[in-house]
Amino acid sequence: MKHKLLKAVFTFIFFQKICFGLAKEVAPTLPVNKLKLKPQSTLLLINEENNPLLTNIAVTTPAQQNKINISGTVKDAKTGEPIIGASVYAEPSKAGTITSRNGTFTLTVPAGKIKLTLTYVGYQKETRELTQTEDLTLHFQLQKASAQLSEVEIKGGRAANHNVASVQAGITNLNIITIKKIPAFMGEVDIIKGLKLLPGIGSVGEAATGFNVRGGSVDQNLVLLDDAPIFNTSHLFGFFSIFNPNAIRDLTLYRGGIPAQFGGRISSVLDVKQKEGDFQKFAVNGGIGLISGRLAIEGPIVKDKTSFIVAGRSSYSNWLLRKMPDVTLRNSQASFYDLSAKISHRFNDRNKLTLSAYRSRDSFGFSSDTLYNWQSTTASLKYTHTFTSKLVLDVTGVYSLYDFNVLNQEINNASAYNNGIVFKNIKADFSYATGKHQVNFGATGIDYKINPGKLNPNSEFSQVIPLHLQRENATENALYFNEEYEVSPRLTLMLGLRYAVFANYGTGEVYQYQPEVPKRERTITDTLYYNKGQIIKTYTALEPRFSLKFSLAENSSIKLGYNRSQQFIHLVSNTVAVSPTDFWKSSNTHLKPQIGDQVSLGFFRNFNQNTFELSLEGYYKKIQNMLDYKNGANLFLNKTIEADLLPGLGKAYGLETSLNKNTGRLTGWLSYTYARTLISVKGATPEETINNGAYYPATYDKPHTLNMVSNYELNKRFNLGANFTYSTGRPITAPLSHYVIGGYVVPAFGERNQFRIPDYHRLDISLTFLPNPDKKRKWESSWNFSVYNVYGRKNPYSVFFKQEYGSPPRAYQLAVVGVPLPSLTYDFKF
Template sequence: MAQSNYTISGYVRSATGNEPLVGATVGVPSMNVGTITNENGFYSISLPPGSYTLQASYVGYQTSSWPVVVSNVNQTVAITMTAAANQLKEVVVETNTLEQKLNQNQMSVEKLTTREVKLLPALFGEVDLLKTLQLKPGVQSGGEGTSGLYVRGGGPDQNLVLLDDAIVYNASHLFGFFSVFNSDAVESVELYKGGFPAEFGGRLSSVVDVKMREGNQERISATGGIGLIASRLTIDGPIVKDKASFIVSGRRTYSDIFTRQINRLKEGDEDYNPIPDYYFYDLNGKVNYKLGEDDELSLSGYFGRDFFGFKDDDFKFGFDWGNKVAALSWRHKFSPRLYANTTASSSSYQYTIKNEINVFSFRLTSDIKDFGLKTDFDLILDGGHSLKFGAMASKHDFTIGRLNFDSEDNSISLGAGSNYKATEFGTYVSDDYLINARWSLNYGLRFSGFNSGGKTYVGLEPRASAKYNISESVALKGSFASMMQYIHLVANSGASLPTDVWYPSNPGVYPQRSQQVALGISKLFGAGRFLLTNEVYYKWMRRQIDFRDGANLFVNDNLEQEFLFGKGESYGNELYFEKINGKTTGWVGYTLSWTYRTFPDINEGRRFPTRYDRRHDISVVLLHKLNKRLSLTGAFVYGTGNAYSLPVARFAFQDVEGENPSVVPIYSDRNSFRLAPFHRLDLGVVLKMRPKHGESDLTFSVYNAYNRRNPYFVYFEQLKDEQDQETLNFQAKQVSLFPVIPSVTYNFKF
């Protein structure tokens, strides 16, 4: 007769504030059995009767062990973990957390906590989660002054960005220099570059899963910072002790206060050009309520907006954009083996351009609004099987290029624009199967669909990944993933203004599709102090969208006529070396990659590199702790210059006798030239203060320490004769954004 197994389950929480730890590893090393906590910190393990040592590990926390005795009954074991800077007294403390990364089944995953991010030097003293992700192999930015992530050859619209399971459509502030995620309000960020779990869908290239903090359940606390251009404040604490908690976080830049004052002082000066106003703000909030031992509710929200404005005597220009996100979640434990999480969410993104010239004004608006519902189940079975299954549905409302044009006396009033509605749905099932001590599998299937304009598209998206431990220190991993994407970004997110227009699949626009395979090997060495990982990948992309030359992307009632469709491919090798223990920690990442697109009506059908094709991409991040109070940090990045198109010749013609001739550029293959390589060194010093209450530090940082003038874009200047009449030649000029920028930020917590 087969021996019965019994379940040990519970929540893994931080000792400070009692917040759940997402993605913590819980296992029994002697049995080679383990699991990872879900998005709410819940874990469940099935074991036969006996005495065991239960071990929990999490990045930034002490790896700890507890003795447990499994008898003829299921048990609940709550696990509390202490930050690595503190010492535990009643449990065994271990230091090897790289083993967790070696043995996780999922490959091509990067995980960050705010504890790690806050140690790195940052632009203007503001740490940023997404910018830190760009220091990982396989992840690129478009360069300074551009927004969006470019993951393994995908475009910025091919990343699914989630905040507590609600979609964030534009995750950037300040034209891409900052993300919308306030680090004080975020618990963790997970980036999936490949081998996507079946519960995620709707994008081709990556998933960025951001989880907000739940708030301190024991006492009121405040965290914040005062910097050169922005300040932030986060307050959290209990509503009802050990039952309900809250967190509220806000951030605002204030450079506009100074620019407006300068403009007032210079008012009336005919030779003075006014400085544009710019500022952004964002607000985060979350409330958690424990209904009982098996039920919890949480309500989280985000609201943020950017404002850019310019005003002259006869001209006024304004531009603003931002997100609104809300999510209501109900978490229910049916039994120690069955757990459910149901989320209703709302998300919207809108941008508006306002322009006034003398007596005329116009207003251009585009937005997307979503309402969604999803349910996820976790089921632990005997025999090493952990099932996850669920379903989702969402409703999309698109407003594209809504234009209102008016005169001051209302004698002229015009309007234009398009509205579309769509429904998206999906269901999935996956199994995380621990075969034995060496082999583990994760396989699943997602069925998705989309309806708009009377047309319904459906697709099957198989996913699979496998891990084989050659030895205790070496693991081989492989994955395959198929993804569908039903909505498309019309405007280029790499533009200086983020005029993002989202467009649905319909009878004339097919959904995008990708398949990706990846193979990797991980090696733990140096007594577990170092981890070396190497991954190779190949990704095929179909039904990619580009635009005809001279396309009118705005105020166009037939936008589809501007679309061109083609295919893409990306392949490369990612090498990663990491050390997370000791006085000196950090990582080195190197990516060698190729990214191409092929369109029948572009470049005469010949394959061409994308603008963000980057042959070499290197990042070096080091953190050194001199003593208990003083730490040094540094980050160096190098990347091959972005591909772009330049005219190789020009011809002049004169259509009217006596007038200056017109000059027409002649281009060669698309993106056949390269900007100069991009490289930059950032340095930082963190000095911990000794306040009477709480914690505080001064963070000194230098952005672009050796003043590298990296290219933002290139333009051509006409060189004319002495009479400024005839064009003699054209000279290329490079525009750069940031010189060396020092900054200081005071951070506090009490």
């Protein structure tokens, strides 16, 4: 016992000397022949010459030392990737935690006999029994649970009690193993369509890949792919999302308490990570559907040191269109592809470098007149250095490009139009975990280059006049600090603070408008010119975040959260759903940042050893400078776009309930959401005021949403899946009357968004067949047959009004998918 105490004291002395530059005075093997204990466990060390070395060192004796820290890492045994959100549980103390985004954890437990249990969905449970009196660092490598085509299914699981144990409300670690079993549109496994079946998340229509979270518009969601932002998440105008399931490792959606390391959006963050290649052996997996095919190849470049993965997906819809009997369809085109790659290199246990890249392109043209195409390109380089098991540094460089083009091939109107945005980012993120503290802090610098739009004639016969909107330049720099602190076994706090500075800079022009009159081109009084690099407008933002979790019992908790965030770039859209024709715009002299303040309160309870999960969450959100448009606004190539954009005050509130069943032959969830999103626009003049300043529903306001998702394992070969969704129809503006001027019927519209299209509901089913579920073979496969919209509901995407000769305008509704849509998909792995 005495030797252990001496060892601890000398370690402490040596550390202190190094910290103060006095290490040379104390040799690591300093001989000691006397040890005198003083009262209150204070020690006096005496060397051979009987001279004191150091006095007043407070040391706790082993008898008094009843708490120790167990820290460590949790990784995939096959790929070496860190596992995020794994559950670490200690008995008999009943202390628990979950792993961080670097796969690390720290747990404070009583010394003595300890039983550690690690669990994570899709992996085998691991248990270790220890007898420990000192701090300890452990490294776990979890084995995947045996499952057919497990590599095709994305490893996006979570700890079994994550919903109760995590301090943040409104966070989802999406389990794509479950999402893969959901009936898919045209056989394409779609992450975002899976998200829309969760409580609090919706969209405005059938073909909208963009999603709305807790009353936010689609541009208020930050979508990250390996830290690179994605500015358009859709393929084929929203029918499919850009994420290839064969390339994705895991994803996390934050819609409540957003950690301080994320900024720039006010509704949610969808953090998607591409998986790393296998460091030990080569593997191939993919799938073939009715619309597209996909393939992923992975393996080691240098075994256990360097790995790669390349995944691609391409449609063959153009080939199908060529077979159509209709001439117009045969002359049309609709196609897409995406390609992703990732190289990972381990220098040693402490240093790692990863390079990730992504490229996608869409082309769409109806007949031969107009061709739309858009592309996204991203790249990220990340260096990870592990100082200790407690302190990790990530340095990341990011590049993201989004570019949209329209080619008009009519003789008189031949033209080329394009808009886009370029994003560059460098950031440093530190993660520190010790005892009851988990700390994240860092800094980030972002540069934006925005092209709002330019139009050029495309032939010598074209009558199109060139028009270029001025490019916009901006920077966004931020510092952040986030700490999660376990106050007691029952109470955990998360405190975060983010400070951001946004600057819009030249070259540029800023129009000055006549005061107290509506902004119009004719009310411009002056133009200010700014040179290259000259600051035009600066905004600063202080964004506090707060979350609290109070455990009522081991299987239930209450969570309270507050989140403030600011958004400096905005999506200007001609449609209710995100589409490629939209363009981005930065905050400037006339366009202020959006500010979101959200408060949420939730109750979480698990039953029957985490078989069932019950959640009940309420929220209230206030949004400043929420954008809407003037009546008759012109958004296309408008040099004075700020004159047609109206800032308003938004408020969103709702209640989200969900019951999940996680184990057994029948799994799935049932959720109901009541949500309202209202906006008030009250400008200085009647022209800049909507509905007399009263609150009115936003275009994506849908009060009631019901989702039911289920999967039933008939036997080892067959799985049956079904989902049903219902939601209130979205608001529209409709004419109340009409009048005749010069023989023309002119509709008189009522107040904005006071009517609704019919309600939406749909049933989908699927059947998955595993030919050889029990056989360990090099070639594994599965067949999936699904039917989308089983009973052929003609759900309206939009309602429009058309004038018939001699009668008032009549209402017509457009349904995107009004018939049952079957599909067949074959997945394979070898």
